[in-house]
Amino acid sequence: MKAEIIAVGTELLLGQIVNSNAQFLSVELAALGIDVYFQTVVGDNSSRLQQAIEIAKTRADLILFTGGIGPTEDDLTKDALAASLGRGLYLDPVAMSHVERFFSERGVSMTENNRKQALVIDDSTPLHNESGLAVGVALKDQNTYYVVLPGPPREMKPMFANKAKPWLLQHALTEEMPLYSKMLKFAGIGESLLEDKLINLIHGQNDPTLAPYAKEGEVTVRISTKAPSQNEAMAKLDALQEKIRNILPEHLYADTDVPLEQVLVEWMANAGITVSCAESCTGGMLMESLTSIPGSSSVFQGGIVCYSNEMKMKLLNVPQNYLEGEEAPGAVSREVAQALAEQVRTIVDSDFGLSVTGVAGPGHSERKPVGLVYIGIAERNGRTDVFELRLRGDRQNIRVNSVKAILYRLWRRLVERG
Amino acid sequence: MKAEIIAVGTELLLGQIVNSNAQFLSVELAALGIDVYFQTVVGDNSSRLQQAIEIAKTRADLILFTGGIGPTEDDLTKDALAASLGRGLYLDPVAMSHVERFFSERGVSMTENNRKQALVIDDSTPLHNESGLAVGVALKDQNTYYVVLPGPPREMKPMFANKAKPWLLQHALTEEMPLYSKMLKFAGIGESLLEDKLINLIHGQNDPTLAPYAKEGEVTVRISTKAPSQNEAMAKLDALQEKIRNILPEHLYADTDVPLEQVLVEWMANAGITVSCAESCTGGMLMESLTSIPGSSSVFQGGIVCYSNEMKMKLLNVPQNYLEGEEAPGAVSREVAQALAEQVRTIVDSDFGLSVTGVAGPGHSERKPVGLVYIGIAERNGRTDVFELRLRGDRQNIRVNSVKAILYRLWRRLVERG
Structure with a gap:
């Protein structure tokens, strides 16, 4: 038609x-x-x-x-x-x-x-x-x-x-069998790499069909099939979903159209886990994202935006020798990302503490390149992970992708924790 | 054509x-x-x-x-x-x-x-x-x-x-005179009220023409004229702009296409003014908006997201009797908006302290209705203003419009200050 x-x-x-x-x-x-x-x-x-x-x-x-x-x-x-x-x-x-x-x-x-x-x-x-x-x-x-x-x-x-x-x-569509679809949502992987990994499925697969689905800042795949009943359709869709999960086990986070922050907030709310944030270059965007989800108040109590070095020291107790002096690692460093995550977790007394510090541009800072970002995840009675990101794009892209990266890493940590 | x-x-x-x-x-x-x-x-x-x-x-x-x-x-x-x-x-x-x-x-x-x-x-x-x-x-x-x-x-x-x-x-356009335009940007006024106020100008005005211009979440008017030279065009556009300013003196904030947060950050950077924020229902969106502007680091040093009552007390010294007890005004109140603005200003030691506390929904809180929001502006050696907002829409609308409202009130305060 x-x-x-x-x-x-x-x-x-x-x-x-x-x-x-x-x-x-x-x-x-x-x-x-x-x-x-x-x-x-x-x-x-x-x-x-x-x-x-x-x-x-x-x-x-x-x-x-x-x-x-x-x-x-x-x-x-x-x-x-x-x-x-x-x-x-x-x-x-x-x-x-x-x-x-x-x-x-x-x-x-x-x-x-x-x-x-x-x-x-x-x-x-x-x-x-x-x-x-x-x-x-x-x-x-x-x-x-x-x-x-x-x-x-x-x-x-x-x-x-x-x-x-x-x-x-x-x-109009009486002669056709109804179409059933699922939206598969991915994080921690770019659209082109996802297509690369799934290219054989995309081309070899006629029923269900599989189509990458561009949506602003998200990586999504729609799988669809026509079937006489929902049960038959779901059996086919679930089988394909498992194939895809086996190819990308660390990236498929949902099979309905929900943002990752919603999955995280719901998971933590159910498990009784709390989280706090210390943000530098993202300036509040990470907390804005978590609190955009209704019900986030049982998970997120508060956090701190420490845009200047002074505030990193005053509000989050980052040691002065991390930030000042010739030998200091500087605000955009593994050391500071770790300190921010651990300190905000301690101050708020939450289960997890998240941190972001980086150079969003347009100009570089501390002679470090635009797009260099460190993100940290600290856990009560657990280890602190710090990840280095090298992001491209303008100020807005770098900030958005920093937030996406830490949400992804928190999700992996929750999966690992079980 | x-x-x-x-x-x-x-x-x-x-x-x-x-x-x-x-x-x-x-x-x-x-x-x-x-x-x-x-x-x-x-x-x-x-x-x-x-x-x-x-x-x-x-x-x-x-x-x-x-x-x-x-x-x-x-x-x-x-x-x-x-x-x-x-x-x-x-x-x-x-x-x-x-x-x-x-x-x-x-x-x-x-x-x-x-x-x-x-x-x-x-x-x-x-x-x-x-x-x-x-x-x-x-x-x-x-x-x-x-x-x-x-x-x-x-x-x-x-x-x-x-x-x-x-x-x-x-x-293709050799016989036509070139068209010159200006974008006039407004804050603190809704699109339909703006149209109401300008309706006589919109209908009575042929040269320059005047057209309200819908852009997501912004209220903008484009004024345009054809003229043989830029000087002649600008003389006509400037005269119309003055007429509009006289009708809406408290709302026209720019005559180029810039967001209000950019006007604010540039103004404060030039004047050496600093600002800090304490956010409850907006969860970081206000700080995210200010730090989206390059150069905001000379104006904004940091701030606090105090989502829970506990964090309002612990991180921002809000008195317990404001928040707890039968007679307490509660987290969504004039008193708490004032305390948050004054405390964050003192803690960060900035010239202005901004605060937002309200009910973003979907559910009500403290038996207060969805859309009730208080915003506060404290100034070093100056007074603290608190404004009550009654906003409509969903969680996202209420959060976005709370941020727009406080940016507008800060702009009015800077205008008043000169």
Whole structure:
């Protein structure tokens, strides 16, 4: 099945927003085994929108629209599609009472243009909006399937997942077996090295399929298979997952789409383990990452950002002769990473103490190169490990990758500990 | 002038990457006074690419391509465009020697397919690539202008700015006066309130034009005018900027595209002012934001993340009776925000001490609602201000907006201080 995604909105053509809806829908359609051949963006203009529909009709079996179904005069998607199909529009009673309830609950009087949000096309299936007011539409016309979704991602995504996708599975994809997928998440390995290690599987493997999946700063592989039942699918996916784990035993940390900091916080919360941090070049980014996870307060009590040498001495008791003098190892050194991890652990009285010290750039420091970073992990009644990193990229890349590196090393330490 | 942007690449249709190139080019073209009517995405497929070109020819005066000009068999953009125009391709000698030099400098032997990256279309202007190997192309054919750019943003952006834009100004936009713009940056005000305040200017103002500009988490207005010289343009833009400043005197913080934390760090660095932070619910995000700016080490020496009550007492000397007991104001209170700001300032011995304490959710805490946040600013030999915030959104929104709020309040304090 060939699909086209038409995103409607002048704000996209002005570059005010990026077309993240097309990306989301492309990923979802690929997972359903549907090939997206074109993505089109058109403004809030009736004739150009109808022109785009006519072109899409000639080359797609499924046309997905996103945007242009709100209450304003500029919202034209349903009108244009109805006109192109020679159909009428009517007020869907369920959607209309949803709109009315929204206004009456807020004690606000509804303006007339809001009725428009409850319009659906004749002989279509209304897709009700759980997160907003505008109703979506799904229909079939002369062997082409049409789905109309809202523009705001927080409305579009749940409507696709909960309304449009089940409709597609029931009406458009009946002859195909459902597709099941797992997202495998990796840490401590770069994308190109991962592809290298898995290249034979990627090329030799037809069912399940295996695709590296680029997501900002993450290394992810999606494995997918079509099967008549979830049990059969999972048996195939689990077998492939084991093959992959055997190739990369030290890097596969999850088989659902969760960040590593979430795995760590949940693991430590369950095991009753606490952690504290002393950060220099990352300036708080490591603690920000841990505390981004709900429930982190049972794991993380506090920590210290010691950006200057003075603060390393004053707040974390780093010996002066580590930092000052010709023979001193300096702030960016194994010795200081070790002292920071051990001291913050002692001060906070946590099970683990983590530290990061390095040169994030743009300029070098202590005659040490940009990208040289030391990370430390100290453990109560245990050893302290220090790792040297040589990172590339700009200040932001170096800081982000320092945080990823220490999260990875903490995960390995927890695995080893059992 | 009507333009269409055609992004070429199967990775876009699979949703592996978002089409940020289309956004970048749309913004750039809008700034040149060119209207983008369509954005199209097509895969690495010769016949569908040619089909997209034929459609674009019928509806655009300027067609910009991005992607599909690398060395592999899948890179088809220049071939497809040449075929569609009935023209040939030849090796550009400058681009060819650039490719050869690249390989010889690295001591790597060049494979034959890399010659492809030096191909240009007959009777076109080669756009040489400063950041990569593939040469771009600009040409005019039957009143339509064509520009071919690489796909990787780090190559595409400089080629557009330094090669394609000057070519367009010289060949396609000769009859138009150049467009000059300024980005005005605002803090401490939401986007919809800003639009409300400026609505008369937005609608009444034709030259310069004024457009609110959505950028993640930022409130920005772009003012633009066409003028024969930069001096004339700047006189008009400066006058409008003053009008806007008079409407929003407490919110306009910059007239170039810089984040508020950069303005703050540079201001404090010049004035010899130092700052420290005590963070609870933001967990390090405030310090991360300040230290993201190069040169922040002369302003920020260190700070403390005190996530638990115990750490507020132990590391920041918050009195126990603020935190524990029936009558205690609790961790999320004016009293604790004040104590945190004053204590961290004293401990680090900085000119300012900043604090954040609040309920980021998802659950409430101390029977206080999600979104209640107190921020404090203490000053050496000066007063301590505490502000109560009532923020909406999820955990991440509340944390980000807490950081924005305290950066804004610090900026106001520096303005007031002079």
